[in-house]
Amino acid sequence: MKKKLSTAPLQVEYICPKCGKHLAWALPIVSMSCPQCGKWVTNENRAKVATEVYIPMDSDQVVLFNLEEN
Numbered sequence: 447m448k449k450k451l452s453t454a455p456l457q458v459e460y461i462c463p464k465c466g467k468h469l470a471w472a473l474p475i476v477s478m479s480c481p482q483c484g485k486w487v488t489n490e491n492r493a494k495v496a497t498e499v500y501i502p503m504d505s506d507q508v509v510l511f512n513l514e515e516n
């Protein structure tokens with residue numbers, strides 16, 4: 447009997463810490479070189495960008511901006 451995987455591997459956003467270029471979404475084990483400046487970007491040194499959250503003062507509406515690419 448085979449088990450089905452119910453969760454997809456968690457990918458992280460790779461952003462060059464040197465020039466800020468968005469590279470790709472990838473698994474944290476991945477290393478990649480920035481095509482713009484040549485820096486190697488790993489899970490340890492990638493620039494982290496917090497998800498921006500805007501909550502208008504005059505509204506109950508919460509708008510989330512996610513940069514997910516599927």
Ligand SMILES: [Zn+2]
Nearest residue numbers: 462465480483
């Ligand atoms: Zn770069």
